[in-house]
Amino acid sequence: MIRDIVMDPDPRLRMLCAPVLGVDAELIGDMFETMYGAMGRGLAAPQVGVMSRVFVMDATWKAGEASPMAFVNPEILWRSAEVQVNEEGCLSIPDRPVLVTRPARIEVMWLSESGAQRRGAFEGFEAACICHEMDHLDGVLILDHEAAA
């Protein structure tokens, strides 16, 4: 089911999200549907009004190959000193792209949609997207990066 996307400046986008105890498959399914429906490549739970440390990402579907990934209770274990700068958009802040500096590579630990412990290394757009969605879980938006970019 497609859920309503919470728009800036809704205060829910500024809250710290709580770790979840169990994986909510219905929420994750709805988040994918909502993300694809809005032509996005990432969506965090607070963007549908759920204050949990959950996000979904599909970095490649717009290029014709789907790669859906759900991240529950994600943690960034390592960030490269090397950075990348990309123009980022956000479904909660339409038509307002911002240049954001992010680590070029990261290592992440999370629970998958099936509740399995996962660990992986990411680079390029995927790394930037994960950092963007992790920011959402801490109430941080791309607007906050604007001055630093």
Ligand code: NI
């Ligand atoms: Ni966003």
